[in-house]
Amino acid sequence: MIQKITYCLMLFLFMFAVTSCDDYLDVEPMAQYEADQLFSNSKGFESALIGCYIGLTQPSSYGMNLTYGGSDMLADYYDIPSSHQYRPFLEYNYETSLFKDFTNNTYLGVYNVIANLNVILDRLEDEDINDWEPVNYNLVKGEALAMRAYLHFDILRYFAPRYQDDKDFKKIAFATEATTNIIPSQTTEYIVNHIIQDLEAAKLLLVDVDECLTENFRNWIYKFNQPSNLDYFTSTRGFRLNYLAVTALLARIHIYRGMDEDYSKALQYASIIINEDGDIDEQIPDEDPSSLKSQLEDEHLSLLPWVKEADISASLEKRDLIYMPEVIFALYDIGIVDRFMGLNLSLKEESIFPSANDFRRTFGIIEEDNIKVSVKYAKLNNDHQGKIPMIRKTEMYLYAAEIVFDTDKKKASKYLQAIRRYRGINEPINYEVTKPEWLELVREEARAEFVGEGQMWHFYKRHNVAIPESPFFTSDKYVLPIPVTELQYGERN
């Protein structure tokens, strides 16, 4: 008996000894995924990337603060009465807790997505490409790089002085890894260089695999909807940072940097987008600019065709609210229509859209509860809602108009003219003006174009002009204060 027991005991001890301790201590959570588990296959990477896009749609970033919310309030789009809770934005009162919350949340929201992206990029380093569909690998890596660049660029545009003013400004963290260590600050010059590098790399990764360069993209239906024959991850490229978006972003950052060679670079990238519509001189010939309207409406082979008047003027249920064919990249969040709180455009209507014929005024604004709001995110019973435009092709036309003006005023005017044509404005433009006057014309066009999209602030800042009509604005307001916790705990003072 005792012997038997002894054997059992020895067996037990043996079993106890051979079980690997580390395996025993590896416990897998049930309600969450551990990173190792998630990234064990390519589907996990895809989910993590989609998670980043969802992160962008949060109110703290492009779901409000950096689009129709804080950013457009700062660009003086709305009537904000003195009793209104958002009044500090109109007054550029950066010391209020409301504004501090805005910068805090934005900073955290944007960098949270960057941390998510850095985990993906870091994990990709260890991946064997042979385990992947090459298309998916390129898409994940290319989009992650592009998104990280996009986000750093926006932080830089809001929180640092202009490149030309202080390229050595060094308080912005350039995050290339998800870590608990303090992320070092880099100079504006350094960050811009790296953003360009990342975008170029993304462009190379995407060029051969991106569905956006195929027939599918031309029809906006497939830009934002999944064609039945395609995988969800490789299609619906309009909702993702596609090859064309990366190209447009490169134009955006070069014109931002604004050094001598940058304008030609910016024009070069912008032209890639613009040339989709054919040569500008063909679009708007010198002889009779006004007679070409019908001709322009003809079918052609652009990947980003101009929106049709019929779609703009359709009933509210069917109306194209954001000019979908022209949008290069948009975010998707149906929740935005519940969040959009109807910021009032009534008093600004005249100045934003001086022309009464402007489609953007006649069809782009509706009256709701006695105030006028943009249709872009208003709560309508519309089939195409929930899209937040991030880059549209008219931005490229505006850049071209701006750059080409130095060498060819007439040609420059054609870029502006093209936009105006498709918005129902036929009055010719007087392009025999000085450069500042010309830039003002460009900004006026941009202002009408980017309602609710958060881009206008950057036009003003880049051109270094005061916000028109604002009694509160002073030029020192262009650099938003970096949140205190960021400076304090990041040792960036």
Place this chain on the structure above:
Amino acid sequence: MVGTKLLRIMKLTIVLSIIFCLQATASGYSQDKKLSLEVKESSLEKVFEKLEQLSEYRFIYFSPDMKNQAKLSASYTDADIHEILDMCLENTGLTYKIMDEHIIINPQASTLQDEKRTIRGNVTDDDGEPIPGVNIILLEYNNGTITDENGNYSLSIPDGQCTLRFSFIGFVNQEISVERQTEINVVLVAEVSQIDDVVVNGYFSKSKNSLTGNAIVVKAEELQKVSSGNILQAVQIFDPSFVIAEANDMGSNPNNLPDIKMRGGSTLTGEGLDESQLRNNPNLPTFILDGYEVGVQVIYDLDIDRIENVTILKDAAATAIYGSRAANGVMVIQTKNPEIGELKWDYSSTLTFTTPDLTDYNLCNASEKLEAEQLGGYYSSSYYDANLLNDIDYQNRLDEVRRGVDTYWLSQPLQTAFGQKHNLRASGGDKAVRYDASASIDKNPGVMKDSKRDRFALAFKLSYNLKDKFLFRNQIEIQKVNAAESPYGNYSEFGLANPYYRTHDENGNLITTFSEEANRVGIVRNPLYEGSLNMVNENEFIDVRNSTSFDYFATENLRIKGQFAIGEKRGSSNSFISPFSARYMTYDYTSGEGSTIRGEASKMDQVINTLDANVVIQYNNQWGKSFLNAVAGGNIKEDKFRSTSFSVQGFANETLDYISLGKEYMGDSPAGSEGKNRLLGGFGNLNYGFDNRYTIDLSYRIDGSSAFGNDKRYAPFWSTGFGYNLHNEKFWFGGKAVNYLRLAVNTGQLGKSNFSPYQSRQTYQYNMRQWYSYSIGAQLMGLGNSNLEWEKTQSTDFSFRADLFNSTIKLQGNYYVKNTKGMVAPITLPLSNGFTTYTDNIGELQNVGYELSISGLFKKGRDFSGSVNVALSHNTNEIKKISNSLRSFNQKVKDQQNEDAGQSKTKVPFGSKPRIQYEEGQSISAIYAVRSLGINPMNGREVFLTADGDLTYNWNANDIEVVGDTEPDLRGSISSFLSYKNWDLNVAAFFELGGQRYNSTLVDRVENANLRYNVDKRYVTDRWKEPGDIAQFKNISDHSKSEASSRFVQDYNMIQLQSVSLSYSVNREWLKKISFDRARFTLMMNDLVHVSTVKRERGIQYPYARSVNLKVQLIF
């Protein structure tokens, strides 16, 4: 010795069922039992052995008598024992005698006839109680007997000198040489209970003398003298450094689990630490019940009558083998083990009467309240119209007061609770198989109507001993608890109700809302109304644990022990809020859709699984003057919890309260949480003693846990100690006055882990609320910290133990320093990291203190004895280092306080409490408030001192500083025990000296009191009324809100009479006649008196209570 082989105890077939045991015992001792036996060429000894197996008899004989006896062969069928023995002993010269279950074989009297004489006597214990069944053996000859039930014996012995040995289990053997006496009365001394010498640490036992640390051992009898229910409460008396946190809000709510800390707290909480991180209360010691770890709730609900002893381990040497669980101390609880003997029934019953203790409430009665309203300007307004309405209100109330309405609201939801507890235990067995089964029921209602905590428990222990080589034990415990909270809800509502309101109208119906005031909006509701509805808030759980252990005694020096325990606890909570509740009497719920969503039910289910296994090898040896004890072992442990909950709203009727009758779910999706924690550890202990003078003790443990970061999976812990027995030195100078003096010192590194299971991980969660472009996305939940590790506590302890005057006075003291480093705390990150905080090991804390205990024993004659014990403890605590996030938490708290200071009283009704702050150099229990110079007698305004030392009338949170500390300078207990004949009297009290308290009553019920509700009497008497008044409280007509200031901080000295008990043990001789073994009656009063220098309301959300218990214990 010759006698060692004399006794052979029969073996029982191994039976695993108690029923069999009961039957077997029931059928014993019948001399009529028929036996069948067949023997062939057997020695007499073999025959006896067979008979032992077949019957209940045990043989006592002298082995030399058996030599030279012929082998015999015989066969008996259905013979009785007399027939068999008569035939077996024929011609052997032997004779037999049957006494109860013993058969004594003696040589035939004739051989000794010439010299025969008879010796008689009586055997008793220390207390003079006779001991039946004592074995008496005549060592030189072949004779023996046992005492009868009165302890008497008689024995024939030969002339000349011989020696008698008296032996009985549990008593020290005594040998007496017989010369010419004819009567020898013997007093057997009880073997000093092993517990005095042995300290159980949960893994193995150690002799107390070899400890280089200290352990406080409390025996069952001692515990039962001071508490009839709560073990934890009782332990406080024996060790004042074991502190149950004051729970002024929760009072005597039976469902409030105590918060305990030992030797000071060791946790900083603050922003970023969520509830799940505090799931395992970070101050709680580790509880070990019968060798495996359990939660505090198991101990709280454990029946005190089942406990054998409690050991409290505090210093490094004592706790180091618990490694990462040791830093807060370890409490080891052992339940009673079965003893050898026939079936013994042990029944105890306690009847408890609990009454609320409202002595600390000092509220106005109806006329005083009206006076307070008048004085406080409740009825005066600068508007003429309003004053007319005010007059109506006042007149209405005055009429009521004159009619004699004076409702004492405090007593309305209360009752005198009658509780009862019954415990029945059956145990017994022999050397091979022992059993113990117990069942208990504890009906424990609270003083608030319909609140209760009922407990049911079953336990069954079985042990099997195989030839002293192998010991197998199994223990099953089932614990069930049904708990319910009172439907009357928060008791504070009753403290607020105005005494000039009636509870019932003229027709005897409950009033729901009191007549509205003419000059005020809003209605005042009768707090009794909610209690009259169907309101349910209850939870129940059942906890089943099984523990199997084996001991293998490989050699005399080597022992291997293993234990495997599993447990499962399943619980559910249910709550129901009646659709008629007052909370639904608002516009939102009375119109349209709202009227369909009144009423709410929620349900939560929870499962907790635990697994705990360990193996310990123990070796000890002694050569020359050296003694060595070496232990090595390992354990694994797994805890798993899972819970789900959901809520439903919209009930049509309060009687239709089943959750499925609700209209719809509340909230988005069901809630739930889950976690799994695994621990793996190995440990060793080496204890070397030399000449009973020096002891060296070394312990080491390595622990691995799944909760820790991948890079810090294992951490080592250790301790080393040295003990010196001064009294064993040749040069010892203490002489007889100091008969024992031991000095010891030990130091070591201990750990603690108190974070949630997955905190060190980088985890992702799928975002199910939002989809994006035809798919769902996964998002990072936190940065994780793969370096996260144990908190480490360096603990050093100096101790002494001295026994004076023949051990009648015992002194014990120790001084300790505990430095905790690497405290787990949230660290604030720059926003650019993408997350605001992560958890890391930062923060340092120091606890320094001493403990001292003195006990004196006295004895006068046989009947009178007693003892007095005084125990004292002191602890100071200092924060050495805090994390950046705690620093910003401090500032946030101040900002918040400044913001709240502007709010009106009604908006923040009880808002002026000092907030928790953590500052380096201060104690974690410090009270932070603005320094106040008191009330200016000229204008009745409070004068504050700013941080710069200026005087001001303006309260500013930035002037906040430390104005007190809740931790007392001295905490202690006094207990005394008197015994006279069959009567025992025991008194125990504990006290605190030199601490401070922030008296919230003064703030909430005097200065910030809202006159719409009842107020403290001091509102009228102690407030400033006119210039020149030296008052403690500001102008009675000043209705601004008072903020936390040092004016409300008072010195706190407290004494609480924990228990007074009187018990009577019934005379055993008398009991024998009615075949009882023991009977004892105890009358005990608990929490009788509480006196403190701070006059404030105690028991805010649930009142405190006193209890009187009547306990009957019977053993038969």
